[in-house]
Amino acid sequence: MEYVIPQQLVATLLSQLAISGSNLLIGRPASLSIRRSNHIFCFKERKLYVKPSKKHKQSKIAVEDKDYAHVIWWKEKMQMCRKPSSVLLVKRLTFSNLLGVDTTLKNGSLKEGTLNWEILQxxxxxxxxxxxCRVGDFYEAIGxxxxxxxxxxxxxxxxxLRSDSIPRAGCPVxxxxxxxxxxTRNGFSVCIVEEVQGPTQARTRKSRFISGxxxxxxxxxxxxxGDDHDLDFPEPMPVVGISRSAxxxxMVSVLETMKTxxxxxxLTEEALVTKLRTCRCHHLFLHASLKHNSSGTCRWGEFGEGGLLWGECNARQFEWFDGNPVNExxxxxxELYGLEDDITFRNVTVASENRxxxxxxxxxxxxxALPTEGIPCLLKVLLPSNCTGLPIMYVRDLLLNPPAYEIASTIQEACKLMSNITCSVPEFTCVPSAKLVKLLESKETNHIEFCKIKSVLDDILQLYTNSELNEILKLLMDPTWVATGLKVELETLVNECKSVSRRIGEIISLDGENDQKITSHPIIPNEFFEDMESSWKGRVxxxxxxxxxxxxxxxxxxLSVAVSLSDFLKITINMHSYTT
Structure with missing residues (x-):
């Protein structure tokens, strides 16, 4: 059989041989190959290599003007990532949309009707x-x-850490x-999107809504x-505004949870910087009055004035605002928390004269006293070794924010009395006020929290009724006013404690009350009734x-009658025999 070789192929072979010969003369290894279209056939390795015909297209979605500032804000946040895994994820972002999703990567489509598009909305x-975003049994996030x-x-x-897919992460429900x-501890706000539970038609996406x-x-x-466990969440951070006057x-601090x-x-510049370093704020707002200094310029920090404060604020995220510092x-x-205009905030400012x-x-x-890396806290050395937590925080706050001389003398006198008493002091379970306010406001306070409230109220009443502790209670009223901003008379406090404690005791089932036993039947496993009733019996x-x-x-x-008249009885008897 005779093979016919096309002339074009012969010419290609001859030219390739010529190139190979010249390579041998100059010491290069010869690699005989035939170039044809975009494919390379290598006789030596017998493998097929395909040249990429198109370059990787970059996303052409332009950032809308209204989103530009937000995209830049997120870009700055991404530059602060330090974990190796998150740094690798950041490299796959493209800051052309609010999500940072690169539409050219796998699962990166933002077409209308897709989940990504819905998340973007x-x-x-x-x-x-x-x-x-709730997706099945997970809350997912992208970009x-x-x-x-x-x-x-x-x-x-x-x-x-696959490099061909958009960044995705999430947590179980x-x-x-x-x-x-x-x-929230790291200063981020979170929007939670839930999906409507229940059956849906085939090939239809579940409806979703913002739940909180x-x-x-x-x-x-x-x-x-939950119904049967305590709930803890971080202490709320205030929104802080700084201005300047004659x-x-x-410094104005606003707590949304307490509406105060x-x-x-x-304040001096140094005192203000100290306060900023002792508190973590959700948002920092700087008033336009800070831009004007005695030199007549509008460049804050110029000629050394305000430089310390500028250095402290410049390391944080902040926004400028105008108008009346408090009202604005x-x-x-x-606006930040989506509150109605008619919501009022209570002023809890305590006069700072004679401090x-x-x-x-x-x-x-x-x-x-200010947490500084490499410097131990002297308070831990001065106070007893078993003194931890709240006492150290309270003493530190007194040093950094000293009260008026009269209040300081009252605190000192109360400490002297407590050091000489012969009776026991109530335990006083500390319950964060913001936590109670939030749960009561949302009507989600469970029986555990109500029992804690009653315990604190009863401790106050014990102080009042004990002749040795009564004087201490009187002395603690003014320091409490300074700490909370609530000026309450002693008799009013005691009467309200009695009323609320009695009201809780009339509704909540307290320890030792045993009139709500779990139902039991001989032919039905006790575990069934335990699962059905333990979450609500013994609460009210x-x-x-x-x-x-x-x-x-x-x-x-x-249920017992139905089981006894059906085949379920055999099953329950068998189950009972296995468990016993």
Whole structure:
């Protein structure tokens, strides 16, 4: 059989041989190959290599003007990521949309109707919040939000660190509370998107809606509290505004959870910086009055004036605002948390006249009153070794924010009396006020929290009725006023404690009351009734739920009859024999 070789192929072979010969003369290895179109055939390795015919297209989605500032804000947050896994994820972002999603990567489509597009619509409503979207048994995040979860919530990215897919991360539904705590502690607000539960038609996407928000200033989200366990969430962070007047610097702190604000005026620059270093704020707002100094210029920090404060604020995220410092800051808070205009905030400012000067910034740093890396806290050495937590925090606050001389003398006198008493002091379980306010406001306070409230009230009444402790209670009223901003007379406090304690005792089933036993039937496993009834029995006194108890007893009896007349009886007997 005779083979016919095309002339074009012969010419290619001859030219290739010529090139190979010249390569041998100059010491290069010969590699005989035939070039044809975009394919390379290598006789030596007998492998097929394909040249890429198209280059990787970059996303051409332009950032909308209204989103530009938010995209830049997220880009700055991404530059702060330090974990190796999150740094690798950041490299896959493209800052052409609010999510940072590269549409050329796998699962990166933002076409209308896709889940990513739906997430983007929610993100556009709250562009500076981390968005967690419910997908089945997980809350998922994509793009920049996924990087935040990996960096600050300790979660692993979905699909590992594959470079061909967009960043994705999430947490199981049962771990939502922990994830929210991690994010709010690190200063991030979170928007939670739920999906409508229940059956859906084939090939139709589940409907979704925004169910709540968690902020550093209001970290609790409705629906997280359980029936049979205590709930803890981080202390809310205030929104802080700084302005300047003829008296000096002014610092306004607003707590959205408590609906309160306080203003401290006449502060020196050093005192203000010290206060900023001792508190973590959700948002920092700087008033336009800070831009004007005695030199007549509008460049803050020029000629050394305000330089210390400028250095402290410049290391944080802040926004400028104008107008009346207090009123405008309250408007900013309402916008930030989505509050109605008619919501009022209570002024808890305590007059600062006749106060001693606080510790200088350098002194507070050197003794460790201000947490500083490498400097131990002197308070831990001065106080007893078993003194931890709240006492150290209280003493530190007295040093950094000293009260008026009269209040200081009152605190000193109360300490002297407590050191000489012969009776026992009530335990006083410390319950964060912001936590109670939030749970009571949302009507989610469970029986555990009510029992804690009653315990604190009873402790106050014990102080009042004990002749040795009564004087201490009287002395503690003014320091409590300074700490909370609530001026209450002793008799009013005692009467209200009696009323609320009695009211809780009339409704909540307390320890030792045993009138709500779990139902039991000989032919039905006890575990069944335990699962059905343990979550609600023993919470509220039976006198308030007589009809409900009667319905449950009737249903249990009907179930017992139904089981005894059916084949289920054989199953339950077999189960009972296995368990016994």
């Amino acid at each position: 929610f993100k556009s409503k709250f562009p500076r919040e981390v968005l967690l 920049t939000d996924a990087c935040i979860l990996v960096e600050y919530a300790g979660l692993n990215p979905f699909g590992g 049962v771990n939502l509370r922990q994830t929210l705590d991690d994010l 928000h968690a902020h550093p200033g209001s970290p609790y989200v409705f629906g997280l509290v 008296k000096g610097y002014c 604000y306080s203003a401290e005026d006449g 800051l309250l408007k900013k808070v309402k 001693p000067s606080p510790l200088h910034l350098g002194t507070a740093t050197q003794i460790g 006194k039976r006198i308030h739920l007589e009809e409900e108890f009667a319905e449950v007893d009737a249903a249990a009896e009907a």
